[in-house]
Amino acid sequence: MAARRVDPDVLIVGGGPAGAAAAIQCGLRGLDVVLLEREGAPRDKPGEALHPGVEPLLGQLGVAGRLDAVTGARHAGVWIEWAGGRRFEPFGADAGGPWRGFQVRRRDFDALLLDRAREVGAETRPGCRAIALQRGADGRWRVETTDGPVACAIVIDATGSANWLARKLRLRASEHSPPLVARYGYAEGSCPARDEAPSLIGEGAGWTWTARVAPGLYQWVRLDLEERAQAADPVPAELRGLAPRGRERGADVTWRLSAAAAGPGWFIAGDAAAMLDPASSHGVLKAIMSGMMAGHLSARVLREGAAPAEAVSAYREWLEGWFAADVARLSEFYRELGVSGFAAEAALA
Template identity: 30%
Template sequence: MSATAPTAPSGRGTADLEADVIIVGAGPAGSAAAVHMARSGLDVLLLEKTSFPREKVCGDGLTPRAVKQLADLGVPFDGDGWIRNRGLRIVGGGVRLELPWPELASYPGFGLVRTRYDFDRILADRARACGAKLMERTNVREPLIDPRTGRVQGVRATGADGEEVRYRAPLVIAADGNSSRLSVALGIRKRDDRPMGVAVRTYFESPRHEDDYLESWLELWDGTGGRQVLLPGYGWVFGVGDGTCNVGLGILNSTSAFQDVDYRRLLKRWTQSMPEEWGFTEENRRGSVRGAALPMGFNRTPHYSRGLMLVGDAGGMVNPFNGEGIAYALEAGAIAADVAVQALSRPTVQTRERALMRYPEVLRDAYGGYYTLGRTFVKMIGNPEFMKYATRYGLPQRTLMRFALKMLANLTEPSHGDAMDRVINGMSRMAPAA
């Protein structure tokens, strides 16, 4: 569609390069959007500030929601480096419960684990194979804003050679993560009324590396301040299949103890309490302990403003129920692409803008009510007494936990599901999509 396909700058100085869509950030959200847009015939420029492969802080676990999106993207996941899992194992309150992923027509009955070290590269390569132009080591510094209209009309970036480059497009996608420099530049800042989490993780050589269940520990105790406090969050053990396990924990900010927690110390204490034969020792640790923020429940809005669309962590799209971000990043990329393709086919600026303004509405329809329920859940588990009661009396109830798995992982049939599906879907529809 664009008259000038984006090419790398040559020579010294500043160049203006054009595309139909500029996507800033080649994580799951940005690459997914690039795949769908490029397959629809748009000229897509995908800008990534680092180079692949690269390490990202993540649990590396993919639920059936994410697996469905990978299939839609045409990403093969049967080769080396992928390990399938059958469901979720929950540990807490003296109970060890294995819950298979629900059998649904809308989602596959298995999850996956793949390290982010090359998972993001696989997605970016898929975008490139579909026709998007990927430019690595390109650091976007700020949006280009039309002084007459106030609309974003591109970005200013520094290329791998240190030169400044201007890229122009009628639409820019902010897939630039939790800090989202582009969003901040437009005054779209984080909302204090939405939950935030912190995740820390590392890898250990372990005989558990081929475990076919994702494992979640629901009781995290911290001794900060001389007393034991039950924290809102969970620990995880995900077998990676390469001789190592991804071991980490995620904590929510719904308790007063959040600011005082030493996450790395807590992770070390927790892993030291594990059975010796699992190998979660300093001698077996591979790589550093790294942490990252988890922006949840639409903690940055609006998701569209003046030619800029937000996807993934830039729009705070992590599920408040379980801290899952990849599935929603991939889905948001597809939603953004659908809206963008429709908008850019319109003949005038006014009709394009009306189509683009639908994006926040589509996101609210898809996730708004469910995320509202998730924010309520976050407040509830911030109460230590509720957490103690839930783990002690809830975990032994297998039917209740099957319901909880569907609820927390957002795995229901949209229609014609069972009674659990109808209850969860009904609650999501009735909850206000704020």
């Protein structure tokens, strides 16, 4: 077994796309990195549909050429039925042909990114949970983990909805939508109508997403806009004859933004920093982008002598800027359904 580094430059908490992207970026920039993941191994979770725009980012991380091994299906766009009209929305095209999105198996996708993090020198500790942290007089963090203490200069929190660091620092998130809960599940069998492309159907009461995630396996997501008027059977009609795989699950997907996404010696990336509901369709893309940005700024501070305060404000400005733009765009999308409660302006508290 390789000897463990006691004192890395950067400790990353969480091994989803945000944490793994941060670890790769730090590793590529020559930083010593330890990444903790509380699970013993990556697990399947939602977040399988990736826009083709993710490919250049994965290229920068050095894994674009390995995507075939983790992709269950590809499609050139999405069927959208929103407030009446039905249209096929292609992702776009260039001289090479139509751009195609990826349906990845999250277990394999997350493992691919963690493998790459190890390749560029990061030490990953599966089955290890961050518990508490405190700052020493020398300004370094001491983080208690289930595997013993780790001292580091910068902590990057990428714990998704567990919001580990925000809880420890008592940062409250601001909410930017009505309370939203997404229910989702999987079905096995054949649904030829869904093999060509996913579908998003929205009406005043909410929306339903269905997609083929791999041959013979389909995912559905249902989001009811009225919490008290949830569809009794959220499984869409086209998948009802198929065999359910696993049980139905739910997730709080209320739009939220951490009170601060960075401070002296810490960054928060991915869902832990900012979250939108899955209709935004790019949670994984934003997780990867923010992880890369947190890794890049950590290197600017620790390797290139950038002022920590400048890195903090650059990160916060960047993250809050795209969140505000996304809130405006997604609110507009919901207003097309004639539903109230979504901000007319993207003013952030």
